[in-house]
Structures are given as structure tokens and as C-alpha cells.
Amino acid sequence: MDSATTQEKLVDFQHLIAVETARKQIRNAQLLTVFTGVAVIAAWLVGTFVANISGGSVNQSGSGYYWTLEVLFIFGMGYGISRYNVLCSRLMFGYSVVGALHALLTIGVTSLGISARIGALSYKIYALYYLWIGIDAMQRYHLLMKKERSLAADGAVNTRSQFTEQDALQPRSAPAEPLNPTPELVGLCGGDSTQAQWLLSKAKSKHPDRSVAWCNQQVIEQLST
Known part of the structure; x- marks a missing residue:
């Protein structure tokens, strides 16, 4: 991307x-x-x-x-x-x-x-x-x-993004366990580790049975599409 x-x-x-x-x-x-x-x-x-x-x-x-x-x-x-x-x-x-x-x-x-x-x-x-x-x-x-x-x-809004307005309206509560975004994810977020942490937290809350590494990869793929 x-x-x-x-x-x-x-x-x-x-x-x-x-x-x-x-x-x-x-x-x-x-x-x-x-x-x-x-x-x-x-x-x-x-x-x-x-x-x-x-x-x-x-x-x-x-x-x-x-x-x-x-x-x-x-x-x-x-x-x-x-x-x-x-x-x-x-x-x-x-x-x-x-x-x-x-x-x-x-x-x-x-x-x-x-x-x-x-x-x-x-x-x-x-x-x-x-x-x-x-x-x-x-x-x-x-x-x-x-x-x-x-x-x-003008077709400039990414309407197919999986991180929709509904996601943004949900409370950004702290995750139950420490979630560490990978350097690649932080890089995709422009170096904003707070944003990367929040995106990773959202992915983890949607897939609580998945590992942190899997959630990291999901977020990276969503931002890379």
C-alpha cells in the first residue's frame, strides 16, 4: 500500500x-x-x-x-x-x-x-x-x-473500510491484557502507537478467542487493502 x-x-x-x-x-x-x-x-x-x-x-x-x-x-x-x-x-x-x-x-x-x-x-x-x-x-x-x-x-471516502463510524463510536476501553502492536502496524498508522493500540484492541474485542499476533495481522491486512 x-x-x-x-x-x-x-x-x-x-x-x-x-x-x-x-x-x-x-x-x-x-x-x-x-x-x-x-x-x-x-x-x-x-x-x-x-x-x-x-x-x-x-x-x-x-x-x-x-x-x-x-x-x-x-x-x-x-x-x-x-x-x-x-x-x-x-x-x-x-x-x-x-x-x-x-x-x-x-x-x-x-x-x-x-x-x-x-x-x-x-x-x-x-x-x-x-x-x-x-x-x-x-x-x-x-x-x-x-x-x-x-x-x-467525489469517491474519496473509503466506504469499504471495516473500521466504520460505528466502530469509532464504541467506547475505547482498555484491553483486558496488554496488547502490543507490531512495528509494521505502527508504521501503517504513521508512527502513531496510540492509534495502532486502539485498532488492535478493536480487533481483539471482535475476536477474543484469537491470539494477539493474529489480530495484529488482521489489522495490517485491513489497512493494506
């Missing part, structure tokens, strides 16, 4: 890892959005319970309709983020900005204790950080997909 083909396979591998990283960051933003929705439901239930035992109005915080719409909005944005919708991620970020400003401006003003308000503000800032990362990851993901479609149209 010539150096150009080897480099092409390495570029494909790096592309898959970049896609995996972006997807994980988007998933984190989605999970945070879902958690926010659950927290809003919990806050509404607690507020209703406190209002009932204190004899106050259940809808004293702007009526149950507001809470319902807010929860529907949050879960809707979470679904949109799971579908890689950039607009939904930006709307959720804007919602979190408004929430953070509200939490900041109402510290010590509402009936809640200042510790509760500081906790809410801290969570809003935490949410903003991960949502911002999610927005950036969403944009990178779409650029990567656009590049992948363009390369596929």
Missing part, C-alpha cells in the same frame, strides 16, 4: 473521531436540557405543595399554564438538539441566558433563601457552558457531515 492510501485511511479515521467527539458534546447538551425540564417540573410540584399547605394560591407564580408551556418548550428544544438542530440549541441557550439573569437579579428578593438562589444561578451558568459547547459541536458536526457527503460524492 502506498503512502497516499495510508494517509487517506488515517484521514478517514481522524474524521470519524471528530464526528464522535461532536456527537458526545451534543448528547451532553441534550441531557442537560432534559435535566432542566425535569428540574422545572420538580420546582412546580414543590411550589404547588408549599402553596397548598400554606393556604396560598396554587397558581401564584404565574399560573400552571406558564409552567406547562415552559416544560413543553424545554423538552421540545431537547428533542430538537437530539436531531442536531442548531436553532433549537441556540433557543435553549437564550432561554438559559434569561434564566441566569433572572436568578442573578432576584437574589435576596424572592421568598426563596439566598443559598437556593445562588445554587440556581450556579446551575444556570453551568448549563450555559455546556450549551455553548453543544452549539459549537453542532456547527462542527454539520460541517463534518457536509465534508463527508462531498468526499463521498
Whole structure:
């Protein structure tokens, strides 16, 4: 196999890892959005319970309709983020900005204790950080997909590679026993021993009954085809 083909396979591998990283960051933003929705439901239930035992109005915080719409909005944005919708991620970020400003401006003003308000503000800032990362990851993901479609149209993507995107998405856990890639395998990976180790680990996990030498040879043959 010539150096150009080897480099092409390495570029494909790096592309898959970049896609995996972006997807994980988007998933984190989605999970945070879902958690926010659950927290809003919990806050509404607690507020209703406190209002009932204190004899106050259940809808004293702007009526149950507001809470319902807010929860529907949050879960809707979470679904949109799971579908890689950039607009939904930006709307959720804007919602979190408004929430953070509200939490900041109402510290010590509402009936809640200042510790509760500081906790809410801290969570809003935490949410903003991960949502911002999610927005950036969403944009990178779409650029990567656009590049992948363009390369596929030009016939430049190795679609027959046995190390597919599904492989890249699997967790790269440490092997049960030390796996030592051969110098030839490391050379095919451009001298990157970490990458060679991971490829060998993948082959071993697929063929646990085979020897390390056999797995080394399999990976070498796959990269050489």
C-alpha cells in the first residue's frame, strides 16, 4: 500500500473521531436540557405543595399554564438538539441566558433563601457552558457531515473500510491484557502507537478467542487493502 492510501485511511479515521467527539458534546447538551425540564417540573410540584399547605394560591407564580408551556418548550428544544438542530440549541441557550439573569437579579428578593438562589444561578451558568459547547459541536458536526457527503460524492471516502463510524463510536476501553502492536502496524498508522493500540484492541474485542499476533495481522491486512 502506498503512502497516499495510508494517509487517506488515517484521514478517514481522524474524521470519524471528530464526528464522535461532536456527537458526545451534543448528547451532553441534550441531557442537560432534559435535566432542566425535569428540574422545572420538580420546582412546580414543590411550589404547588408549599402553596397548598400554606393556604396560598396554587397558581401564584404565574399560573400552571406558564409552567406547562415552559416544560413543553424545554423538552421540545431537547428533542430538537437530539436531531442536531442548531436553532433549537441556540433557543435553549437564550432561554438559559434569561434564566441566569433572572436568578442573578432576584437574589435576596424572592421568598426563596439566598443559598437556593445562588445554587440556581450556579446551575444556570453551568448549563450555559455546556450549551455553548453543544452549539459549537453542532456547527462542527454539520460541517463534518457536509465534508463527508462531498468526499463521498467525489469517491474519496473509503466506504469499504471495516473500521466504520460505528466502530469509532464504541467506547475505547482498555484491553483486558496488554496488547502490543507490531512495528509494521505502527508504521501503517504513521508512527502513531496510540492509534495502532486502539485498532488492535478493536480487533481483539471482535475476536477474543484469537491470539494477539493474529489480530495484529488482521489489522495490517485491513489497512493494506
